[in-house]
Amino acid sequence: MRAQIFVFALSIVICAKAQAELKWEQTTIELHPTPADKQAIGHFKYQNTGDKSVHFKSVRTSCGCTAAQTQKDEVPPGDKGEITATFNIGDRTGTQVKTVTVETDDPASTTSVLTLKAVIPQQLAITPTFVFWQQGEAPNRKTIGVSAAKDFPVKHLKVASSSPDFEAKVSEAGNGQFKISVQPKDTKQPIAATLTIQPEGSPKTFYATARVTTAPAINSR
Amino acid sequence: MKSALVCQTLVLAALALVPGIGEALYFHDKISWRSSIPASEMVSVEQARAWGDSAIWVDARPDEDFAHDHVPGAFSLNEDRWNALLPQFLAAWSPSKKVVVYCSSLNCNASREVARRLRDEAQLKNVFVLEGGWEEWLKKK
Numbered sequence: 001m002r003a004q005i006f007v008f009a010l011s012i013v014i015c016a017k018a019q020a021e022l023k024w025e026q027t028t029i030e031l032h033p034t035p036a037d038k039q040a041i042g043h044f045k046y047q048n049t050g051d052k053s054v055h056f057k058s059v060r061t062s063c064g065c066t067a068a069q070t071q072k073d074e075v076p077p078g079d080k081g082e083i084t085a086t087f088n089i090g091d092r093t094g095t096q097v098k099t100v101t102v103e104t105d106d107p108a109s110t111t112s113v114l115t116l117k118a119v120i121p122q123q124l125a126i127t128p129t130f131v132f133w134q135q136g137e138a139p140n141r142k143t144i145g146v147s148a149a150k151d152f153p154v155k156h157l158k159v160a161s162s163s164p165d166f167e168a169k170v171s172e173a174g175n176g177q178f179k180i181s182v183q184p185k186d187t188k189q190p191i192a193a194t195l196t197i198q199p200e201g202s203p204k205t206f207y208a209t210a211r212v213t214t215a216p217a218i219n220s221r
Numbered sequence: 222m223k224s225a226l227v228c229q230t231l232v233l234a235a236l237a238l239v240p241g242i243g244e245a246l247y248f249h250d251k252i253s254w255r256s257s258i259p260a261s262e263m264v265s266v267e268q269a270r271a272w273g274d275s276a277i278w279v280d281a282r283p284d285e286d287f288a289h290d291h292v293p294g295a296f297s298l299n300e301d302r303w304n305a306l307l308p309q310f311l312a313a314w315s316p317s318k319k320v321v322v323y324c325s326s327l328n329c330n331a332s333r334e335v336a337r338r339l340r341d342e343a344q345l346k347n348v349f350v351l352e353g354g355w356e357e358w359l360k361k362k
Contacts, residue, residue: 004229062328062329062330063329063330063331064282064283064285064286064325064331065283065300065301088301090299090300090301090302090303091300091301091302091303091304092300092303092334126342127342127344128342128343128344129307129342129343130311130342130343130344130345132316134316192308192311192312194308207304207307207308209307209308209311209343211311211312213314213315213316214315
């Protein structure tokens with residue numbers, strides 16, 4: 001019984017030693033892009049610590065929004081390199097976790113999963129981003145709440161409606177809190193408008209939508 | 222003989238638990254790349270199809286994939302161009318419709334994120350994620 005356990009443990013140790021050929025400096029990278037950044041780029045550095053060359057068979061990403069590139073297909077013994085993962089931020093917000101799956105011909109460690117975590121600052125929390133009225137409903141005002149992040153002080157906010165059919169007014173509640181009051185001129189026919197929300201001094205623009213729908217509303221605000 | 226076998230099995234099971242416990246400890250504060258979603262917010266291809274015209278389909282895949290092919294009548298709404306695409310979708314949305322969001326396959330996360338934003342940010346109700354995504358829809362075409 002002891003011999004069996006010893007053999008089992010030894011096999012684990014041997015496997016662990018063999019897996020160390022392509023050694024990653026880190027397999028998880030956390031990035032904090034600025035609001036102006038369009039991409040977040042992570043550099044996953046590695047070294048071949050084994051005594052034979054390692055070849056990359058495939059590099060796959062978990063999302064179409066992320067691209068990964070190897071510098072070379074073959075990594076000779078002792079050689080260093082990196083895999084560059086480029087995450088296109090687009091209109092994403094909050095914490096984004098994307099993975100890069102790397103397959104090599106190293107039989108002891110064929111697959112490595114690299115994790116790119118991007119914490120995208122959410123400058124403004126807008127709730128809700130959509131207000132609507134049922135056709136024929138009383139054209140009462142509805143409110144959109146806007147809250148600025150602590151590290152993104154906003155003193156003033158400008159709001160513009162893309163259509164004269166909707167009126168939008170901003171009121172400041174202090175501490176980076178605002179209320180946008182939206183009202184349609186009437187609800188006789190389906191109409192829509194995009195509300196452009198512009199914090200003072202920020203290059204970034206935010207949006208909300210207002211609409212009079214044709215069908216009965218199931219949730220009123 | 223029997224007790225030795227049981228003993229060996231237990232030892233092996235205990236050894237097998239070691240990496241699992243290690244992973245649980247190491248990843249306990251790590252975020253999964255795939256958002257969790259309650260079963261009640263998932264819908265199968267058959268169910269979604271049965272909804273007929275009362276369903277509005279949302280394609281959460283990148284623009285190129287949508288341009289290549291998509292569910293007939295679906296709206297493109299991805300997070301690459303969320304601000305530009307959302308008004309087009311909302312213009313077609315109506316409160317009586319069920320929203321079915323899909324991405325490329327069972328393993329993609331885009332549909333979950335788009336569904337979450339529609340629920341949390343736009344505060345829409347009846348938003349569902351298609352099980353198996355576009356791949357499953359193609360299989361049952």
